[in-house]
Amino acid sequence: MVTVRRPQRADARRNFDALLAAARDAFAENGTDASLEDIARRAGVGIGTLYRNFPTRRDLFEAVYVEEVDQLSAAATAVASLPPWDALTAWLHRFVAYAVTKRAIIEALNRESEMFATCRRTMYDAGEPLLERAQKAGAVRTDVSFDDLLRLVSGLTSAAFVDDAQRDRVIALALDGLRA
Amino acid sequence: MVTVRRPQRADARRNFDALLAAARDAFAENGTDASLEDIARRAGVGIGTLYRNFPTRRDLFEAVYVEEVDQLSAAATAVASLPPWDALTAWLHRFVAYAVTKRAIIEALNRESEMFATCRRTMYDAGEPLLERAQKAGAVRTDVSFDDLLRLVSGLTSAAFVDDAQRDRVIALALDGLRA
DNA sequence: TGCGAAACGGAGGCCCCCCTCCACTAATCT
DNA sequence: AGATTAGTGGAGGGGGGCCTCCGTTTCGCA
Structure with missing residues (x-):
């Protein structure tokens, strides 16, 4: 089973979880090709943060x-x-x-x-x-x-x-x- | 029943039909939001021609x-x-x-x-x-x-x-x- | 409290799509 | 054959998404 390591620092962990939740919603609404920038926006996070945690859309x-x-x-x-x-x-x-x-x-x-x-x-x-x-x-x-x-x-x-x-x-x- | 008038001139009618066929394929492959420019390309026709025949994607x-x-x-x-x-x-x-x-x-x-x-x-x-x-x-x-x-x-x-x-x-x- | 490292986030380059506009091409009529 | 006009197609401006890069902020350890 593939598992993604949650970050160590508290703020990072918060962002990580927000991203995951936002992604779940976005994927549910728009399918696999939901906009990554939109996901970052929903999570209240910069696009850079999304890419650090999940280098590819697939991740x-x-x-x-x-x-x-x-x-x-x-x-x-x-x-x-x-x-x-x-x-x-x-x-x-x-x-x-x-x-x-x-x-x-x-x-x-x-x-x-x-x-x-x-x-x-x-x-x-x-x-x-x-x-x-x-x-x-x-x-x-x-x-x-x-x-x-x-x-x-x-x-x-x-x-x-x-x-x-x-x-x-x-x-x-x-x-x-x-x-x- | 809504019907679209086919154009009068022979060349125009050819393009019209090519567009329709290309659109059928593209919609089948990619769903309703297939790229219109791609449809025009498939039909071997300029994007302008597509828009003249079908002013909106919906048409x-x-x-x-x-x-x-x-x-x-x-x-x-x-x-x-x-x-x-x-x-x-x-x-x-x-x-x-x-x-x-x-x-x-x-x-x-x-x-x-x-x-x-x-x-x-x-x-x-x-x-x-x-x-x-x-x-x-x-x-x-x-x-x-x-x-x-x-x-x-x-x-x-x-x-x-x-x-x-x-x-x-x-x-x-x-x-x-x-x-x- | 001070510092180093970790994390942030958004500007910017790239690309693709949407749609409009208009100089050009060629079908049809006489 | 030549004139008329319907029809063409692609350049170009605007928008948005992708992803990278790096100056700035924040955490958390000591």
């Missing part, structure tokens, strides 16, 4: 991305105690609610890079057991791979919906196709 | 968009003779195959504008009867609206897939949730 993006993935994988253990079908769908709903504001995760779903590969693995390690459990319990058809499933759901994150109710309705609809 | 986009929607709606009559379920899914597959290279259609799915509203209506008029027929025939559950369906499917167009086989598999999966 910044990865720092945000790793954090997101970690949270997503933590969510998997949180639902582990539910019944198989419920655990799976709860996690998938979480995935959607989560990724819908952070579409960079989706954009990156099949981008080439060691770092992405690692993160993808992390996500799969978290979610795949949920699917397998549901399949063993006979709740989900067995001709579906976790990759299929994730792509199905991730597609829905980028669709536009009239309101949250419609979004949930459509996701439920899609998941009904999974049932054994 | 250009609409010209492309209208054409796409027309083709999509024509596809609906082409499948009308199939059995209800097959007709519906055939059209939806067509929708995906189509929109996947032209994601601007999706981006525009709920953009505000009289012109978009008209085109949306055209698309709905084409596809909605297919759903209703399938529902009346008992092939599709009745608690699904055409809007739900279109958004479900349109989400899948923007998902990334390993290959076409996976895409078709995932779409079929999603559509299985529709069955009555």
Whole structure:
């Protein structure tokens, strides 16, 4: 897992965190190619400071991305105690609610890079057991791979919906196709 | 239906068509905010010529968009003779195959504008009867609206897939949730 | 409190895009 | 063939993003 070292000095650490937060917002709003100068502005920091902490746009993006993935994988253990079908769908709903504001995760779903590969693995390690459990319990058809499933759901994150109710309705609809 | 008048003179008409084709490609590749100068370059035409034919980026986009929607709606009559379920899914597959290279259609799915509203209506008029027929025939559950369906499917167009086989598999999966 | 090192931030060079304007080119008409 | 005029295309000004560089500020240790 790639980790970026937080700076030592207090002021530097403050700026580092502000940048990370600003970047998260900016990437969510405008996708991977949000303006770096805008991110620095949002963080109340000079552009030079951004570049010192994150020499390339990629460095910044990865720092945000790793954090997101970690949270997503933590969510998997949180639902582990539910019944198989419920655990799976709860996690998938979480995935959607989560990724819908952070579409960079989706954009990156099949981008080439060691770092992405690692993160993808992390996500799969978290979610795949949920699917397998549901399949063993006979709740989900067995001709579906976790990759299929994730792509199905991730597609829905980028669709536009009239309101949250419609979004949930459509996701439920899609998941009904999974049932054994 | 908004229509752009093609120019009278032969050379002008050639340029007009080249611009439209170049724009279609560029929008497909880079989304709605493709570079206009790049479009002019692709068309082998000066930037001034682009602006004379299409004073705003929106004019250009609409010209492309209208054409796409027309083709999509024509596809609906082409499948009308199939059995209800097959007709519906055939059209939806067509929708995906189509929109996947032209994601601007999706981006525009709920953009505000009289012109978009008209085109949306055209698309709905084409596809909605297919759903209703399938529902009346008992092939599709009745608690699904055409809007739900279109958004479900349109989400899948923007998902990334390993290959076409996976895409078709995932779409079929999603559509299985529709069955009555 | 004083000092060295760490961190800051924005000016500036570069590049690409947007859009306008107008001297030039060539299609069409007679 | 020559005149008329629609049509061309690219230069250029403005704006904004990228990234580097370095004079200035601030931290935190002693």
